[in-house]
Amino acid sequence: MDDVTGTSGETILVVGPSWVGDMVMAQGLFKTLKVRHPGCRIGVLAPAWSQPILARMKEVDEAIALDVGHGQFGWGTRRRVARSLAGRFEHAIVLPRSWKSALVPFLARIPRRVGFTGEQRLLLLxxxxxxxxxxxxxxxxxxxxxxxxxxxARRGDFPVPTPRxxxxxxxxxxxxxTHALGERPAIGMMPGAEYGPAKQWPLEYFRRLAEGLVSEGxxxxxxxxxxDVAAGDAISDDLDHAHNLCGKTRLADAVDLLSDCRQVVxxxxxxxxxxxxxxxxVQAIYGSSSPLYTPPLTENASIHTLALTCxxxxKRHCPLGHTHCLQQLKPERLDQAIRLATP
Incomplete structure (x- = not known):
């Protein structure tokens, strides 16, 4: 089937990803659907944690929680959700490639179910x-x-909308x-990376950079x-004008706080x-991952990667045990980049 020309009022269910960054990137799809399917209604089936992010996307008409833990099958939950969706959607797009992710649209008997080939999904899509x-x-x-x-889609030369x-x-x-934040211009720092330590710049580098930036106002x-609370403490403890907000704010709060930062590292x-x-x-630091694959989707970014031979x-953990791709990327480089990007 090759015709996806939309009609007014078409109902589309998107089975969303399970990572924060991927959910933000999925907004490019939602924007595309609104253009290609004028008047359509988009529902997004995704983990409950994602609802605050989806609420900040004007293209999403309905967020539907699928409360199944990571790695769990959750057959009963999937069946209940499928029953609640039966007859409500004409078209489903399944973003994850696992077979479990295609179950709910199949059980809900959504007529058209689109996704990439993956784990034993022959009958589900x-x-x-x-x-x-x-x-x-x-x-x-x-x-x-x-x-x-x-x-x-096969040509790969289509426009990709920017998330907003x-x-x-x-x-x-x-x-x-509430958090007694000051009037100084703010720099956000995000030391975490859920995927693993091979993506995490050394905390002592964050700390050194933070000390220099505080001294600069x-x-x-x-x-x-x-x-990330302990990591936040390592960066901010006993440092004036440094606030560890890790674990103290909701995901929706992070959206607002980051919008108020001059730059982020x-x-x-x-x-x-x-x-x-x-x-x-965005001052984006890449170690084991690639800015070619998951770049920040903005022109307002500086990319920091050493592109070593390894x-x-x-990988989640450095297979060589040294993480040179991050250890050799010094705080002085970030400090200079922040200066250059300052209006």
Whole structure:
């Protein structure tokens, strides 16, 4: 099937990804669907944690939580959700490549179900597309391609819309008061990377950079989840004008706080993509991953990668044990880049 020309009022279910950055990148697909299917209604089936991000995307008409833990099968939950969706959608796009991700649209008997070939999905999808990794060389391109006619998607030369998350200015003002944030220009720092330590710039480098920036008149805001609290402490402890907000804010709060930063220094992480999607200048650090595959989707970014012979390896842990791709990327380089990007 090659015709995906939309009709007014068409209902489309997108089975979303399970990572923050991927969900931000999926907005490119949502934007494409709104253009290609005028008047369509988009529902996104995704983990409950993603709802605050989806709420900041004007293209998403409905966020549907699938409360199944990572790695869990959750047969009963999937059946219940499928029953609630039966008869509501005409078209489903399945972004993840696992067979479990295609179950709910199949059980809901959505007539058209599109996705890439993957784990034993022969019967679960009505349209299975081969993934051409050469032409679809970025995650965002793969997502967008599934909203296009197959012939156009195969060419790989289609436009990719830029994500843009909405900002709640009232919530931002509340957050600044609650956490006693100052009037200095803010630099955000995101030391976490859920994928693993091979993507994480050394904490001592974040600390050295933070000390220099504070001396230059900046405020430091360290953002991340509960797992990043200790990392935030290592950067901010006993440092005036440095605030460890890790584990103290919600994902929606991070959207607003990052929009208020002059720049951010970040690993290749979900919050990197959030910062890009609110227009903040991103100083993006790449170790085991590649900026060619998952770049911040903005022109307002500076990319830092050493492109050593051993990188990118795409491993969670450095297979050589030294993480030279990050250790040899010194704080002085980031400090200079921030100066150059300052208006």
């Amino acid at each position: 009505t349209e299975r597309r081969e993934l051409d990794r050469t032409r679809l060389d970025q995650t965002v391109k793969r997502f967008v391609s599934l909203g296009l006619p197959a012939s156009e 998350l909405e900002v709640d200015r009232h919530n931002l003002a509340t957050l600044k008061a 900046y405020e430091i805001r360290v953002l991340g989840g509960p797992k 970040t690993n290749d992480s979900g919050l990197m993509h959030v910062a890009a999607a609110v227009g903040t200048h 990188s990118p390896c795409f």
